[in-house]
Every structure is written in structure tokens, then in C-alpha cells.
Amino acid sequence: MSAFTSDQFAALHKTNLANLAMLSKSTIDGFQKLTELNLQTAKSALTEGQESLAAVLGGKDLREVLAAQGNLAQPAAEKAISYARQVCEIASQAQAELARAVEEQYEQHHRNLQAFVDTFVKNAPAGSEAISALLQSTVDAAGNTYRSAQAVSKQMTEFARGNIAAGTAAAAAAGKAASAKA
Incomplete structure (x- = not known):
């Protein structure tokens, strides 16, 4: 007896294609935003x-040229920081969309696997309790491992966001200090 009927296989294939299309669209949307x-x-x-070149070339003496050049540092630093943010x-949004899609797929696959295990256990012959328990234990361990990895991934993402925010704040402060000295 087959584990899947042709209708179940077709439905699974259709779901996988829909998921692939959704992941592809999400990825392309992120690339489009970045582009x-x-x-x-x-x-x-x-x-x-x-405009900066015109201002520098429009200087009548060396003092005006240096002043025009000095006024460029702060806006450039702020723009670089804004760009990085x-x-x-964009990367955070794309990552969140992809993570949500992967989580939904995992949950669906986990439900399907649990249904398979439940069916196996229900139809298992007498004396196969140890195998049934091992199979259920394996499914539970896989679920726990996934949830742990997901929690670590979320912590790492938040850590990276915090570091980026701190780095951009430090860069902004350094840019303001450099501009003030100029």
C-alpha cells in the first residue's frame, strides 16, 4: 500500500509550487526595492x-574652495548612514517574509508528519510499541530542535539589528564631530 495517493501527491506538488512562487516573488520584490x-x-x-563641483569651482579664492569642500563631509556621512539604514x-523585511514562509511550510510539514505517525501508530501491529514510541520521540525531537533553531535565529537577527543601529549612531556622531572640527 502506498503512503500517498496520486491526488495527495498532486496536492502536495501544487502546494510546493505555490510556495516556491511565493518565495520567488518575495525575493524578487526585495531585489527590486534594493535596485x-x-x-x-x-x-x-x-x-x-x-552641485558640489560647481560650488568648489565657483570659489573665488582658496578659502572659499576649502569652505565649500568642508561643507560636504557632514551631508555625505548622513546620506551614507541613511542609505545603510x-x-x-529592506533586508530585514525580506528576511522576515522568508522566515514567515519557511515557518508556515515547516508547520504544515510537521502536521503532515504527525498525521502520518498517528496513522502508523494506530495501524501498527501488536508488539511494535517500541518502534512507535521511537518514531513519536523522533518527531518530537525534530520539532523541538526546529523551535530552538528558530529562537536562536530570531535572537541573532535582533542582535544584528541592534549592532547596526549602534554602528550607525556612532557613525553619525563621528560625522558630526568631524564636521564640527572642519
Whole structure:
């Protein structure tokens, strides 16, 4: 007797294709957001570079040229920090969407596996209690391992976000200090 009927196999295949399409769309959406950010940043940098060059070339003496150059450091640092924050936000959103999808898939597969184990245990011949208990124990251990790995992953993500926030705050403070000295 087969574990799957052809209808069950077709339904599983359809679900897997839908999940793949959803994951692909989510990934492409993240790349699109990142590409749009990069294009916007490049256009802005080009425009601001031309304006800065005009300001430097428009200086009548060395003092005006140096003053124009000195005024560029702080806005550039702030823009770099803003860009880094936006990239991190895009990456965090994409990671959250992918994690949610993986978690949903895992939960569905876990339910299917548990149903299989329940059916196996119910239909197991007499004397196979040890195998049934081992099978149930394995499923429970796999579930616990997944939940532990998921908790560690969430902690690492929050740790990384905290480090990025602290790093950008430190960079902003350093940029302001450097600008004040200039």
C-alpha cells in the first residue's frame, strides 16, 4: 500500500509550487526595492556631485574652495548612514517574509508528519510499541530542535539589528564631530 495517493501527491506538488512562487516573488520584490534604492542613490549622488563641483569651482579664492569642500563631509556621512539604514530595512523585511514562509511550510510539514505517525501508530501491529514510541520521540525531537533553531535565529537577527543601529549612531556622531572640527 502506498503512503500517498496520486491526488495527495498532486496536492502536495501544487502546494510546493505555490510556495516556491511565493518565495520567488518575495525575493524578487526585495531585489527590486534594493535596485530602486541604488538607482535613486546614484541619481542623487550624481546631482549633488555636480552641485558640489560647481560650488568648489565657483570659489573665488582658496578659502572659499576649502569652505565649500568642508561643507560636504557632514551631508555625505548622513546620506551614507541613511542609505545603510534603508538597505538594512529592506533586508530585514525580506528576511522576515522568508522566515514567515519557511515557518508556515515547516508547520504544515510537521502536521503532515504527525498525521502520518498517528496513522502508523494506530495501524501498527501488536508488539511494535517500541518502534512507535521511537518514531513519536523522533518527531518530537525534530520539532523541538526546529523551535530552538528558530529562537536562536530570531535572537541573532535582533542582535544584528541592534549592532547596526549602534554602528550607525556612532557613525553619525563621528560625522558630526568631524564636521564640527572642519
